[in-house]
Amino acid sequence: MSDAPARHHATSEPRFGFWRRTYAMLVKEFIQLKRDRVSFAMIVMLPVMQLMLFGYAINTTPHHLPAAVLLQEDSDLGRSILKAMENTAYFRFTREVKDVAEFDDLLLSGKVLFGVEIPRGFERGVRRGDRPALLVAADATDPVAASSALSSLGMIVQTALAHDLYTGDPVAAPFEIRAHARYNPAASxxxxxxxxxxxxxxxxxxxxxxxxxxxxxxxxxxxxxxxxxxxxxxxxxxxxxxxxxxxxxxxxxxxxxxxxxxxxxxxxxxxxxxxxxxxxxxxxxxxxxxxxxxxxxxxxxxxxxxxxxxxxxxxxxxxxxxxxxxxxxxxxxxxxxxxxxxxxxxxxxxxxxxxxxxxxxxxxxxxxxxxxxxxxxxxxxxxxxx
Known part of the structure; x- marks a missing residue:
């Protein structure tokens, strides 16, 4: 009978015992985290890296994409067209090739994403009203990169002939643009x-x-x-x-x-x-x-x-x-x-x-x-x- 109160006192919960033990575990985990420098660095670096990459590096509408040009003739109209393409901010001409084989090799190697060919007699055909074709080949293995640039080609005719009497009517345009999406023509x-x-x-x-x-x-x-x-x-x-x-x-x-x-x-x-x-x-x-x-x-x-x-x-x-x-x-x-x-x-x-x-x-x-x-x-x- 006499040891019952003592037993009860021994098994009784100390005041704030739960919170003291929880606090001790909390301090222990923080000390362990401080010692684990790699894990602590990951906690800091991962959100910073994600913010930097998504904020500065990721761009779903790429601009200034590398392109090559095959000039079969050097004319004022040809230079105006190339300048108009660069003004769209989608094209950046980095190579000038001499033949179609070099043109194809650049596309196969991925050194350029676009190739523009201005055929021989292009300006003369425009002046005669023959509506010659400007050829544009695109590496469409990445349809996102190619589609925006190809869609901008519609404004090139009007921009290139801004000083002429072109009315902006596609039917009456003095030349046409033939775009060919290579390797993935369906943009799948x-x-x-x-x-x-x-x-x-x-x-x-x-x-x-x-x-x-x-x-x-x-x-x-x-x-x-x-x-x-x-x-x-x-x-x-x-x-x-x-x-x-x-x-x-x-x-x-x-x-x-x-x-x-x-x-x-x-x-x-x-x-x-x-x-x-x-x-x-x-x-x-x-x-x-x-x-x-x-x-x-x-x-x-x-x-x-x-x-x-x-x-x-x-x-x-x-x-x-x-x-x-x-x-x-x-x-x-x-x-x-x-x-x-x-x-x-x-x-x-x-x-x-x-x-x-x-x-x-x-x-x-x-x-x-x-x-x-x-x-x-x-x-x-x-x-x-x-």
Whole structure:
């Protein structure tokens, strides 16, 4: 009987005990977050990065798109037409070609998005009332970038002949504009999106797979066993990367197969070339993911680093928004991303039938990015071993 009050007192709840324990846990989490500098940096950087990219880099109506001109004759009217096209703010003439073959090569390589041909005898035909044709070819693999520029061609006749007695009647226009949307004449968005999904999905999965590789070994305690074996950092890295190259190749085959069978996406180029350059792209992403795994202290940080890389990749590569519509600084950042070059490669091979000669720049850039990422990964892994 006498120990009942004591037992009751021992089990009674202290005053404000719930709030004290909750406050202690709150302080503990803030201390842990402060020590986890990578996670804290992600909390700050992710919203800032999204705001900067969407506010400054993304432009759905691209302007000053690169174009080439084939002048069969040099005349005052021809120069007036070119100036009128530049005044629309959609065209920027960067190349003057000498023949149709050079003209086609620039479009196949993606160095220009438009080509304008002023045929021989054009001004004389205008003066005689023959209504000659001005030829405009557009790379329509990205229908968003091409459609706005092509729709602006209607005002060019009136602007080019502003000092003449042209009334603005399309029927009575002294010349006509024949626009040809190449590679995607129907402006079908799936022909642009489905090839782009190959690179986007591979980027996401390859980064995540390898970003978790080293951190998973450390957290499970198997890294110590691995380090006791007579194996070099390069051999460890290759042993971890090569299986995922096969996985990535299988993923790419599935996506392309579904795109062809279900969505009717054509493949005009070489499948062998597409396979080789896809393997190069997969290896580049795996090397970047492996570097992230050596930087992160745990799997959560590895995932966060992967997402930090994936966000600008999907926004600045030309997958969601026209690449050439972005400001210069955003294009420079985009050129440092493997996905940017692979999107050009996969769309050019599948929709244009481009060859390795047409894709030299993007192939060399992709190879250089892969070598750089592999070098950093090996150096970081050596430091991790030490």
């Amino acid at each position: 968005s799936r022909l642009n999106i489905v090839p782009g999904l190959v690179g986007t999905i591979l980027t996401m999965t390859m980064l995540i797979f390898t970003a978790l590789s080293v951190t998973r070994e450390i957290e499970r305690g198997t890294m110590e066993s691995l380090l006791s074996m007579p194996i070099t950092p390069v051999e460890v890295m290759l042993g971890k990367i090569i299986p995922y190259v096969m996985v990535g190749f299988l993923q790419a085959s599935i996506i392309i197969g579904i795109g062809v069978l279900l969505f009717g996406v054509p493949i005009f180029g070489s499948l062998l070339l597409l396979a080789l350059l896809s393997t190069l792209f997969i290896a580049a992403n795996l090397s970047i993911g492996y570097t992230f795994s050596t930087l992160a202290q745990n799997q959560l940080q590895a995932m966060q680093l992967s997402m930090m890389f994936f966000l600008p990749s999907i926004l600045l590569s030309g997958f969601m928004f026209p690449f050439l519509g972005m400001p210069q600084w955003a294009q420079i950042v985009g050129e440092c991303l493997p996905l940017t070059h692979y999107l050009r490669i996969v769309r050019a091979i599948m929709l244009k039938g481009s060859t390795l000669q047409n894709l030299q720049y993007d192939t060399i850039a992709l190879f250089g990015l892969m070598l750089f990422a592999m070098t950093v990964a090996v150096l970081r892994f050596r430091r991790t071993l030490d």
